[in-house]
Structures are given as structure tokens and as C-alpha cells.
Amino acid sequence: MTTTTMKNQNQVALTRRQFVVSSALASGGLALGFHFPAAAQSNELSTLGGSEINAWVVVRPDDSCVIRIARAEMGQGTHTGLAQLVAEELECDWAKVSLQTFTPGQNLARKRVWRNMSTGGSRGIRESHEYVRQGGAAARIMLLQAAAAEWKVPVTELSVEKGVVTHAASGKATSYGKLASQASKLPAPDPKSIVLKHPKDWKILGKSPRRLDTAPKVNGSLKYGIDTVLPGMQYAAIKACPVFGGKLVSFDASKISSRRGIKAVVRVDDESVAVLADSFWRAKSALEVLPITWDFGPNGKESSATIAERLREGLTSTNNVFADIDQGNVAEAIQGAAKKIEAVYGTPFVSHACMEPMNCTARVTADRAEVWVPSQNAEASLAALAAVTGLPLEKCEAYNPPLGGGFGRRGGTQDYVRQAALIAKQFPGTPVKLIWTREEDMTHDYFRPIGQCRLVAGIDAKGDMVGLHLRVSGQSINAYVSPHNIIDGKDRRQLQGYWKDPGESQLGYTVPNLKVEYAMRNTHVPVGPWRGVNTNQNAIYLECFIDEVAKAAGKDPLTFRRNLIKNHPKHLGVLDAVADKGGWDKPLAPGMFRGIAQFMGYGSYTAAIAEVSIKGNDVKVHRVILATNCGHAVNPVQIASQIEGSVAYGMDSLQSESSVKDGRIVEKNFDTYPIARMYQMPKIESVIAPTYDFWGGVGEPTICVVAPAILNAIAAARGGKPVRMLPLKNEGLRLV
Amino acid sequence: MNLRRRLLWALGLGWGWGATPALFAQHVPQERLLQPYVGVNAVQKGRVKLEIARLADNGFNVPLKVSVASPMTAQDHVRRLLLLSNRNPRPLMAAFEFGPSSDQVSIATRVRLGGSQTVYALAQTSDGLWWLDSAEVEVTESACLDQT
Amino acid sequence: MMHSRLQIIPAKLPSHMTTVRLLIRHPMETGFRFDVNGSAVSKNVIHTLTAHFEGKQVFKATLGSGISADPFLEFQVRTPQSGELVLQWQDDAGETGEARARVSLAN
Numbered sequence: 001m002t003t004t005t006m007k008n009q010n011q012v013a014l015t016r017r018q019f020v021v022s023s024a025l026a027s028g029g030l031a032l033g034f035h036f037p038a039a040a041q042s043n044e045l046s047t048l049g050g051s052e053i054n055a056w057v058v059v060r061p062d063d064s065c066v067i068r069i070a071r072a073e074m075g076q077g078t079h080t081g082l083a084q085l086v087a088e089e090l091e092c093d094w095a096k097v098s099l100q101t102f103t104p105g106q107n108l109a110r111k112r113v114w115r116n117m118s119t120g121g122s123r124g125i126r127e128s129h130e131y132v133r134q135g136g137a138a139a140r141i142m143l144l145q146a147a148a149a150e151w152k153v154p155v156t157e158l159s160v161e162k163g164v165v166t167h168a169a170s171g172k173a174t175s176y177g178k179l180a181s182q183a184s185k186l187p188a189p190d191p192k193s194i195v196l197k198h199p200k201d202w203k204i205l206g207k208s209p210r211r212l213d214t215a216p217k218v219n220g221s222l223k224y225g226i227d228t229v230l231p232g233m234q235y236a237a238i239k240a241c242p243v244f245g246g247k248l249v250s251f252d253a254s255k256i257s258s259r260r261g262i263k264a265v266v267r268v269d270d271e272s273v274a275v276l277a278d279s280f281w282r283a284k285s286a287l288e289v290l291p292i293t294w295d296f297g298p299n300g301k302e303s304s305a306t307i308a309e310r311l312r313e314g315l316t317s318t319n320n321v322f323a324d325i326d327q328g329n330v331a332e333a334i335q336g337a338a339k340k341i342e343a344v345y346g347t348p349f350v351s352h353a354c355m356e357p358m359n360c361t362a363r364v365t366a367d368r369a370e371v372w373v374p375s376q377n378a379e380a381s382l383a384a385l386a387a388v389t390g391l392p393l394e395k396c397e398a399y400n401p402p403l404g405g406g407f408g409r410r411g412g413t414q415d416y417v418r419q420a421a422l423i424a425k426q427f428p429g430t431p432v433k434l435i436w437t438r439e440e441d442m443t444h445d446y447f448r449p450i451g452q453c454r455l456v457a458g459i460d461a462k463g464d465m466v467g468l469h470l471r472v473s474g475q476s477i478n479a480y481v482s483p484h485n486i487i488d489g490k491d492r493r494q495l496q497g498y499w500k501d502p503g504e505s506q507l508g509y510t511v512p513n514l515k516v517e518y519a520m521r522n523t524h525v526p527v528g529p530w531r532g533v534n535t536n537q538n539a540i541y542l543e544c545f546i547d548e549v550a551k552a553a554g555k556d557p558l559t560f561r562r563n564l565i566k567n568h569p570k571h572l573g574v575l576d577a578v579a580d581k582g583g584w585d586k587p588l589a590p591g592m593f594r595g596i597a598q599f600m601g602y603g604s605y606t607a608a609i610a611e612v613s614i615k616g617n618d619v620k621v622h623r624v625i626l627a628t629n630c631g632h633a634v635n636p637v638q639i640a641s642q643i644e645g646s647v648a649y650g651m652d653s654l655q656s657e658s659s660v661k662d663g664r665i666v667e668k669n670f671d672t673y674p675i676a677r678m679y680q681m682p683k684i685e686s687v688i689a690p691t692y693d694f695w696g697g698v699g700e701p702t703i704c705v706v707a708p709a710i711l712n713a714i715a716a717a718r719g720g721k722p723v724r725m726l727p728l729k730n731e732g733l734r735l736v
Numbered sequence: 737m738n739l740r741r742r743l744l745w746a747l748g749l750g751w752g753w754g755a756t757p758a759l760f761a762q763h764v765p766q767e768r769l770l771q772p773y774v775g776v777n778a779v780q781k782g783r784v785k786l787e788i789a790r791l792a793d794n795g796f797n798v799p800l801k802v803s804v805a806s807p808m809t810a811q812d813h814v815r816r817l818l819l820l821s822n823r824n825p826r827p828l829m830a831a832f833e834f835g836p837s838s839d840q841v842s843i844a845t846r847v848r849l850g851g852s853q854t855v856y857a858l859a860q861t862s863d864g865l866w867w868l869d870s871a872e873v874e875v876t877e878s879a880c881l882d883q884t
Numbered sequence: 885m886m887h888s889r890l891q892i893i894p895a896k897l898p899s900h901m902t903t904v905r906l907l908i909r910h911p912m913e914t915g916f917r918f919d920v921n922g923s924a925v926s927k928n929v930i931h932t933l934t935a936h937f938e939g940k941q942v943f944k945a946t947l948g949s950g951i952s953a954d955p956f957l958e959f960q961v962r963t964p965q966s967g968e969l970v971l972q973w974q975d976d977a978g979e980t981g982e983a984r985a986r987v988s989l990a991n
Contacts, residue, residue: 320922520922829950
């Protein structure tokens, strides 16, 4: 179903080697397990019978090494990657590695020695790789120093491989397990003295050891947050006001309180009511028939139509709009162009739709508060818990089980933690497990922001684009969550992927006259980061429009892009890699059409080709080829897995929308909010083409090119007629 | 490996990370933050005690407590106390003035923090000297947003 | 009319230290928020607060958008004898607020 190739596309850096996904380490997976604190007895993190060399590494007498992992595992494989980073520098035996996670309380108690526990923004590896590698290197140095001291030889005469230390001159050998206790007493080396390995010397990094959690996920034995069970636990079902910004006025508990198993009906805050029962079914069923009076407020009049009207106004308004790029004279260039192309694109609100709905189990007493919650940032869960209970951080704890999907929903927004704690506060000592129904989850998301985009281009007689005017009119995430982060009223974040500056999310095209603008137009609907955030809609707007311009210029979409992209070698690199792998120059079977797209996000460069066929209104995506340059490839199979997942998530957003009527979200479940299904999934081929001169993200970059590549293929199949207003059903199309 | 690549390598993280300017507010270095208030005068750590939680949820409502050790006599008292942020759009969060009628200096309030940052409590005593305490606060909601 | 809650914990002799706790209902509008049309909502914060004891100023606070909505303030004043404590404040829109309490020293 999937093939992956690694490609070294940079002729300067290393030798021209093809890195092929190796199964050499596949059998030596993380055999020894996963130590996960379900309930810490104290703030002391166990050393599991070994010696803690430093915060990152514990070595046990049997030579096994326990590596501490700070970030959350939500299916992206960061745990394995982080362990590889440490193990590479540690020079231990990978077959003897196991992982240990810790709680935010334990991190705080040690003055945040493990630093950031947040998992998002595709930063799990790229933000921490240096200091975790240094942690592994420092532990190795201390272990070698212990051997040198024991044998009374210079440490420079020692060598180590797979945890075995040898002194060639004397023939002496020992292993980490025997050195651990002594090493743990030594001072840590000066970080400035540590030299990290060059990728050409990597033995563990760049390979793909098998993940530990695949089997338990497939056989159902993995325990997610929603599986938490505690003695004496009660279940809570909750309803927040369906209209955002509205208030809970009253409810009539008498109508349901005599139902079997119902323990209580409580006001949670000024907008929600919850039913507590001895089973979730009973709580949820009772809540469904509870009479509730809401005050919807003025937002009750909002709808997709009122929102669309506001966005449309922003497309041509002179109010509240700023230009992030304004070079040359776009108006003149387009005015004087041989041909002018204009389009308006639109993308809807999209929901995270995590397979595991929002949930949190809380237990609160007068002097202690704990939550068991699947979270992308255990420290955020802890902070939310402390804020809501009024207890100091030291009296609180958050336990973070594996997540059934995060995608940005479970990071900065900890609303379910606050709710569970507020309920549990009313029943001191009783563990309360709050679960959102699918309906509650789907209608109370922090949605991907809605937007429209007006693009105008001018091409000259030769078919070259001489001017491009792009304006996004849409909702701002920063304005909703953290408006003070918007500097000078210019929310650059909404123009992700269109930035001139290199490094994070740079526009890959050079246009002599270019204007890129953003008009902020907000709504009452909560918005937040959705995997890929603004690169998703921005890639659709630009990459689909570029195809329209290419068509008007009579040029092949790849050729047209190559001409625009020639000043950006890394953007060009992935474009070429995907064209090569996808066989762009080879003819397709009759009835098959292809589309191409490229974009940059989260420090990585990506491109995709999609091959589709259309029968009537049914669109079948047969094959998607993706290329990514993420700088360094820690675990190629994991990168390929992330790419595959991003194809599924990208396809979700083609076919669904969260629309608004009477101030509330309409789509409540997967019958009206379709997501990618197994039978819809195409054959996926990935090319990983690292250039080893930067560290880019992996979790998010490839998602943004999936939708535009498919949309461009659909347009090609329709003789060039583009799909401009998503989702597909607006054009009467559907994925099959 | 050529020299340029070796240099890029030595930089560790490489140039690819964090190169976007002004996407969100950067932290102001301490000296530049305090200079408008202290001028060229020295600032000493001591006498001021700033208490604020290490982690804050969304930064909208962060409790803090500041106290300054002082006999608060006419000859020796705290003139004023400033609360500063090295990240907020307006660095000065609050300024308090005291006189000998203040019994001791102990303030509690709730501040807005626009993201993970260092909070400073800067006090000037009647002899004109400046005293400082600071604390780092991780605003966890913004930790996710900072990640573009 | 700005609603507020004032709590006084009077000094217990021989100490003359009285604790003052004030909570004011006020949005402390930062000026950084945006409305649906992308326009910034005007700044309006309580900028000055004073405390007078028996007619003499004993405390002054200059506040800004860095202080949370519904501002809370706790501070100490010296009250050598019983008397009246008056707190007054004003916001950017020119609205004023006041809270008064009688401080009675106990033995």
C-alpha cells in the first residue's frame, strides 16, 4: 500500500547516497516497555532500580537504559524519535532501551529540568533534539569517565559501542550496567564541551525501529484517557450552550433526578450543565431529556450566510486590512497585463474530529486535585486544574495517558479539564469521569478558521505571471485566543505559508509585482490550531489558483511552477522530487488526471501529486505522491506514517464542513460530517529528501499540499473547471 | 564537508528555526526593560520578593504577590514598586507609590501575561537605590499558540 | 456606577497594620481585542487608584492593561487610630468609583 524512499538531493552536503528505509533495527524494537505513571505516589520519579546518570538517562545493573521522554504521544511517533535521539549519543544498545514518562508535577519539582512538555506545532523533535541529544552525550561522557577512573586510564583511550566500554591497550572491558552507580555520582560535563555526532555517523537515527504502541493499538489493549477507571468513580455528561457566547439560565433537575443511577444534576459554569450518574449511558440519556433554558444572546442570529457576507466585504474593503508583502506595483502590472485572471476561493470551518472524544477524569479535595486527561501538554492541564480549583500547583497533578487524536485540540485548549474539575469540586473525593458525546465534541470544537481569498493575477504575452494580488479575508485565531499577540494590529499568522522570510513558512514563488494582504473578519465561533493551522487553507487558495493561471497561460502546471520557484532551491527540490517519483512526464491511463501542489510550513518543504478519476459526481483518488524535506530524518518510517496520516486528515477537510445556523454548529456526527474512510484512501508514496542543514517539523507540513493536489487533479478532470468553494459537495461532488 | 555547512552544523539548531521576525512578541532583555525607570543606576537583587506560580493557564488572570523588606520609617522606606513584563505589549503592568504611612509593602493582585515570560518586581527605596526580584512564568496556553 | 467589594482586616494592636482588599467589577479592556469586523475595541482600563486614611493619601496605584479584568488589589496601610478609609479610582473613559469603610482598631 505504501512505499517510501529516502533521497539525498543536496549535492553539496554529504555523499550521494540513497538512504533506504532499513529494517535492520526493525526487530530490535523497544522491547522492554513503557513506564507510564498512572498515579505518582510522590513527586519523585522512580529510577526503576537503576542509577540516574542525568535527568534523561537511567542505567540499570542489567545494562538496560531507561530514557525519559517529555512530550506526549498522540500517534505521531515522537516518543520513539526522542528516544532515538538520546540513544544515539548515549551509545547504548538499542535493544535494551525502554522509555519513561513523567508528570508535570515531577517536572516542576525538579525546576522544569525536562523543559517543555508541550506537543504541537510539529516541534516535538525539532525543538528538543539538541538538548536531548546533549543529555544522551553527557550521560555517555560520565559513564566513560567512571570507567576511566576505575581503570586509572585516560578517558581518551576508551571506546564504547552498544553500552560496552573497552580499553584497547589493556584489553579491559566493562558495560554501562556496572558503571552506572559510579557515573551517577560524577559532575555533569560542561554542555559547551559536548560535540554531537554528525549524521553520517548515525547508527540509530535515520533508521526506523519498530514502535512499541502499534500492537496494543491494533489489539485494543492500549488504555486511552477515556479508558480511565478509578474506584468509586462517577460519570458525567455535559451540555454547554449550543450557541457560543450564550448562557445557561436554568434547568429542571426534578424531571430526571429520580431516574436510575442519577447522582446529581449540576451547573458547571455560566454556560454548562452536567448530569452525574453511575454509568455514562445513564448520565447521557438523562441529560438528553433534561429541560434546559438557555439565553442564546445576540450570537443566536449568526449563520453561515451572515458570516460569508462579512468575509466577502473583507475581500475588497479598505478597512482593517494590511499588506504583509507589497512589492513593485501590482495594480499597474495587472492593469497592463495581456491577460487577467481573477478568482475567489472559500474554505469552511473544519472540526478536529478526534476519534477519542474530549474527556477528563478529575478528583478534587480541599488539599489535592488530580486529573487523568489525554493532553498535548500535561503542564497546560496542570495549570488549568490549579486555576480552576484555586489550589497551588504543588497540590495538583495531571496524568497524561496516550491520546486518541490531538491535532491541536488538546494543547492550548483545556476546557474539558476545567469542566471536569468544576464538577469534581462539588463532590470532594469522588473521581468524576467527564466524557463529551460525539455531538458535544463536534459542536464545541475550536475550529479551523473560516476564510475566503480573492486572487488576481496578470500574465504577459509570454505567459509569465507579472503580477499577483492575494487577499485573505477570514477569522483570526490570535484574535480569538490571544489578541495581545497581534503586533500593530497585523495578524501575520493568518498568512502562514505566504511569508517572505525564510525558515518557517516561506512563500516559494518570486513574482515581480506581488501584494499579499489579510483582512481580519471575525465570528463568534471559537477557533484554534487544527493540524497544519493556516497552511491548510492558504495552500488551497494559492496552489489551486496557480493552476488556473497556468491554464490561462497555456502552460503545464509543473513547468509554470518551476519558473516561479527558481529562486527557492529547497521549494524547487521537493517539487522536482515529487515530479520525479510521481512520473509527471509520463502519460496517465485514460480517464486518470493529476494535480500538483507545493508549500512550506513548520520549517519543512513539501509537495504532492494526486491522481484522480471522476465518474459523474464521484471522485476517486487513486494515488497520492508526497515529497518532504524536513532537514534531518530521525525515523524515516515514522515520517512516512505521518505523511499517510496527513493524507487522511487532508482528505477530511475536502468533504466536510462545520456550518452555522441560528448561531450554532449544524453538523453533529459523522453522518453529516464525513471523514476519510478506508475505502477512499489512495495508494500513498512518499519521498523523504532531507538536506541535513536544518531541522524542520514532520507532524504538520505535508497536510497542506494534499487538498490542493487533489483539487487540481479534479479541476484537470473537469477540463480545467476549478473547485473554489469547499467542501466538495458545494459542487455536487463526493469522494468515493 | 565544506566550511559553510560545517558552520551551519556547529550552530546546532541551524538557521531554519525561528527565523520569522515579529510573528509574536519577543522577550525584551532585562537591561532594556528596566532602563526607562532606573536610568544608569545599578539594580540589585534583594529585599524584593515576588511570588507567582511557575505555570499559568491562559495568562488572563495570574495571581501574584510582592513584598519588600523595609522598616518603612520616614528615613528608610519604599518609595515605589513597579511590576514589569518582558513580553507584554505594554511592559509596565502596575506602579505603586508608598509613603511612610504605609506599614509594610506587601501587594497582591492578578496580572495578565501575554505568553511565557519573566515578570519583574522593581522597587525604589527612599535612598534612591533600586532593588529587583524576577520570576519566570510558563503560560501553557500560549505554549501551543507560539508554535505557529 | 462601578460595583466593588471592599474588605478591611483591621490592625490588631499593638500593630498598626490594616489589610485592605478590593475587588472592582471592570473589564479592563486592553485595547488589543478585535471585533467581528476586525476593528480594535477601544482601550478602557482603571488607570489610577488612591487610598486616603483620615483625609491623607496613604497609597496610590497606577494600573494598566497588564492588570486582569475585575481587578483585585490587596495592600497594607498604617492606621495609628480608628478612622475612615476612602478608596477612589478612575478609568480611561472618565468613570469614577469609590469605596469607603470605617477602620476600627481592636485590642
